[in-house]
Amino acid sequence: MNAITATRTPAQAGEMTYLAAISDALREEMRRDPTVFCLGEDIGAFGGAFKVTDGFVQEFGAERCIDAPLAEGAIIGTAIGAAVAGLKPVCEMQFADFISCGFDQLVNVAAKLHYRQGIAVPIVVRLPSGGGFSGGPFHSQNPEAWFLQAPGLKVVAPATASDAKGLLISAIRDPNPVCYLEHKGLYRHVKGDVPSGEHLVPIGEARIAREGEELTVIAYGSSVRLALLAAEELDEQIEVVDLRTLCPLDREAVLASVRKTGKALVAHEATRSCGVGAELAALIADEAFEDLDAPVRRLTAPDVPIPFSPPLEHAVLPQLEDMKEAIRELLAY
């Protein structure tokens, strides 16, 4: 194992896409730790639907980048078995939407095994999520809230290239099942400086993406970019909290910011009812009540499947204009 570490070529430093950062993290960990392996549909010779594992079969062999049959239950279920037996599987759902096909294995087997039996399940489930490119009702979903209603799962949702790498490495090293939401809309549109080599972002710590005094936007994944753009265009005292981890939530960071600004807008692309935004709003309405100067607002998709046709999808997913409007309204309150 040391030999492998010693002979690895150092990764390129500098700017890379969110997508490249995910590959980079995975490659780093597979080089460092021979127990890490990938399991998913078409991730082998083909390199994955989004090319995250492009070249992996060449570098690591087909046994460490396994083309699974079309069976998400089998992917997650066998990953659990391999994990408890000492390996560290990283599962790829071809689209996050397919997690519903392996849902039972995730929420009943993986999530509860440590609580029930003291058996840790170090698996990562990579979930290419989100819409905005006419993927339609089955290739656009953001399933994160389901996982928060299944105690025992950690959930991360990076918004930047650097966090994409740092959180994936942390997820792989975490002894618990981690749902890793990678928003497809960020894959090639988000670029940033990513530290080369080992780069860890701790699970459970939010990040202040922008400082401000008048209003807090709490966001994650694709909504962080929207919040930052809106804040910039509006040129107001907006603070943007990038959650990065959804479970366990960094409650202190959220509450500290809202206590400072007195106004909170919670934003995500997922549908509204019982979403992560509801949890955040509930948290704030309880624990920051005395500091609130305005209602807690949410900017989310409405409770509908995500439609295919561009004008319909555009109407459903939160847009920059919606973000600006929501901020303006809340500032004016």
Place this chain on the structure above:
Amino acid sequence: MNAITATRTPAQAGEMTYLAAISDALREEMRRDPTVFCLGEDIGAFGGAFKVTDGFVQEFGAERCIDAPLAEGAIIGTAIGAAVAGLKPVCEMQFADFISCGFDQLVNVAAKLHYRQGIAVPIVVRLPSGGGFSGGPFHSQNPEAWFLQAPGLKVVAPATASDAKGLLISAIRDPNPVCYLEHKGLYRHVKGDVPSGEHLVPIGEARIAREGEELTVIAYGSSVRLALLAAEELDEQIEVVDLRTLCPLDREAVLASVRKTGKALVAHEATRSCGVGAELAALIADEAFEDLDAPVRRLTAPDVPIPFSPPLEHAVLPQLEDMKEAIRELLAY
């Protein structure tokens, strides 16, 4: 069909258990409408794990009360097919927990078919849910919040025998997929007057279970009883809103009550994060903000699997004492 209606023996009026009310509703609808049939594990000759369909095979024949193989996907998936082809299937999950095994059929096929294709899917999925009897991590779950994150599903959760009947009949007649949560703790412990014959409780309408001026407890299912008991024992001006339907939520009823009392406690047995309570708290914190005299509080199970051993389960599930304590605290705020 009219002939069947005409010759049916009138159901017994008067008091019955929550469990009997469910059977009664199902029997009524099966007598009235020959397209209604039941599908589930051990519901035929055996009458179901909780005896809801006891005697149904004798009255309606094995073809209208089908013993399914151990395959929840098959139960929900074939029910969808039968429904679009003109029947009205009522599926029984042996325990609500097993919905995770048919999750994909529910959230991706049933929920989205009308939005996508204009095809209505009139199925009911009966979900014996909840804990309190040492059922352990797999026989105690309350999965309702998952369904609210899957637009296209209606969700009901009766708290009384009368509503158990009235909501089940409405669910069967509804052209949409309806998740019907029947709390196992209420089966034999809750009794009440139930109108005989046709009795409909509209989906989407909450009920003021108790009137009061100082604080609103918003609850559903097993928590309604807890709230009423607590209100009685405390002998304070407590209003209790029994939601009855979780989707679509009766927002107006909730908001009207909270605007009146100024204080809201949201209570459910399900785990906390992203639960229905989070949605309610978020709704209140947004739309009743100006009328709030106190933080919006939640009384829920913490984010853990439901343990088996009585002292552990007792520590996890909200108890009457917890309800009283939460009310007292909020009243004193």
Place this chain on the structure above:
Amino acid sequence: METSDASAVADRRIRDVAGVHLTREDRADLLRYMVMMRASEERALTLYKQGKVPGSFYDGRGQEAISVGAAYVLAPEDRTCILHRDLGAHLVRGVTPGRYLANYMGRAGGVTGGKDGNMHFGDRRLGSVGMVSMLPDMALVAAGMALSFKLRGEPRVAMTFFGEGSTANGVWHEAMNFAGIHRLPAVFVLENNRFAYSTPNELEFAVDPVERARTYGFPGVAVDGNDVEAVFEAAREAASRARGGEGPTLIECQTMRMHGHGAHDDMRYVPKEMFARWEARDPIDRYAERLVTDYGFEPEEVDELRRDVRAYVEECAARALESPMPEPEQATEGVFAAAFEPLGDGRAPWSHWRRNGEGSAP
């Protein structure tokens, strides 16, 4: 599937049997729908390349004989769940190329009015329940429709399709097992096109899934999926068994996906010789030839048919391009149904069902 002497004999036998059931006009129809599928998908691909198709593009090139041959046996009151390689079945049942193309472009005039895209559609009024992406979930829906026919004692058939890769999913097993226990009137068409996306047969299963039918209690038959009459004949027999209360049939159609999984896929994982071998067995060219050599069609007649269909598709495309985008307000409508509306009947062009001139196409 390799051609052997034995299979050649079997082919011949199938053709003889099918002969009893197919009129000259039926044969023209079979070619017509295959060409219509090919032409429609080619037109759609052009639209995709022109940027007029949002999202991704999938087609069933090389597999036209399967969906056309199988759907051709259906009666109006039969029901379908049609999959992503099976445009031919939609066309046979009455979806016009224009509504297909409009759907791909997300237009109001598409089958789903823009709600869903690519092949994720079905026309309720034609007895078709549109597929979901999750494979092979529709196998259960089809089984459920078949259950309703059985419970009501109706001699009707539910037909659905799935790729060989999808047989690895647990849903497939649940559907087969349920259909076997209850001897449901379902016809399951398995399209073995050698790959699931990039994944080859040997990583999908250890034994060809057609072998499994018997272990669910019903017959599994393998046919040449590039021979439209062989598919027709297997489907006809399966549908007739189903209608007769004898239960389901699994028909494996050996074929090859001649395009990438989607338009973005360069198929680099497909061995060149394998591709060439199948290219020589194009179902449309083969059948066009056979119409001339075996069934007394004039070469000009066949050419004209192909030209006419292509012209028709062109017209349809022009109309589809005129269809507007849906109004944004539609986005939040229709999540819930206000009332149940039953499925309608599909077109049934097979001469066997013909009444009053119904069923001539295009």
Place this chain on the structure above:
Amino acid sequence: METSDASAVADRRIRDVAGVHLTREDRADLLRYMVMMRASEERALTLYKQGKVPGSFYDGRGQEAISVGAAYVLAPEDRTCILHRDLGAHLVRGVTPGRYLANYMGRAGGVTGGKDGNMHFGDRRLGSVGMVSMLPDMALVAAGMALSFKLRGEPRVAMTFFGEGSTANGVWHEAMNFAGIHRLPAVFVLENNRFAYSTPNELEFAVDPVERARTYGFPGVAVDGNDVEAVFEAAREAASRARGGEGPTLIECQTMRMHGHGAHDDMRYVPKEMFARWEARDPIDRYAERLVTDYGFEPEEVDELRRDVRAYVEECAARALESPMPEPEQATEGVFAAAFEPLGDGRAPWSHWRRNGEGSAP
């Protein structure tokens, strides 16, 4: 399973082969563990009737030969997912009756410390991953453990169990298919006890699931599940195939659940003659008899063994009853792991593995 001449001959043959692998002490052990399972479950049922077991109660009466015979072949470093009829396998691997009883009573000294109940446990330190309720999810977990052995090139085996009813679930298919494709070192023990809860075989499947093994690319063998040596021999061969890189085996054990699904179930759906037929084939009585007639045990020796085991279980029960209830604070602890801790090895009493006196029981 009906006894026929042919099966009698097969039985004899199996016994001869098993004879090569079993010492006199092994045979005593097989009886010992079966009796220990029977006695432990009877004691638990009494506790249940006394109101000391919260929730419900499930046992494996009549099926003792299966879990004991199968688990007896395992080496320490093999891994297990043991199901709800298989207490014998836990006992063979080293769980004491006391920890089993304490677990049923929700005590701190139970295997899960009160976190989970009834048969939903497994001792991590004994290489056992506790079952979840959802059936047969553990088949995938076992396949995954087997995958890890294969990837690391280790001659180890993952063994799991499931009822015949569970084979209807899609998870089962996914596990079999995956194991077949990758030729995983897994031993799948199918317990056909005629019912899934109240549902009889004919509503579970149209064809016996053992027939399916071949269609997943590996052997399926049916054995008399009430003959502990027959089970042992099938499992021994399967494990040895697995260790040799030859892939999985499905072993169907024909048996009968001699109690209700749970203690609340009066089994009214079980035909009386069927019950009587199986009662005459009790695996423990049969084996006790065989030890005397075929293997030279004295009747007194066998009686003493049975008495000793029962006394041991009684002692264990007394200790279990002394175990306190868990502290309420534990309820919210352990949702997340702070660190990964590997599974430990199980006990392996088979003489084949014996070192330094390990493996005598109780």
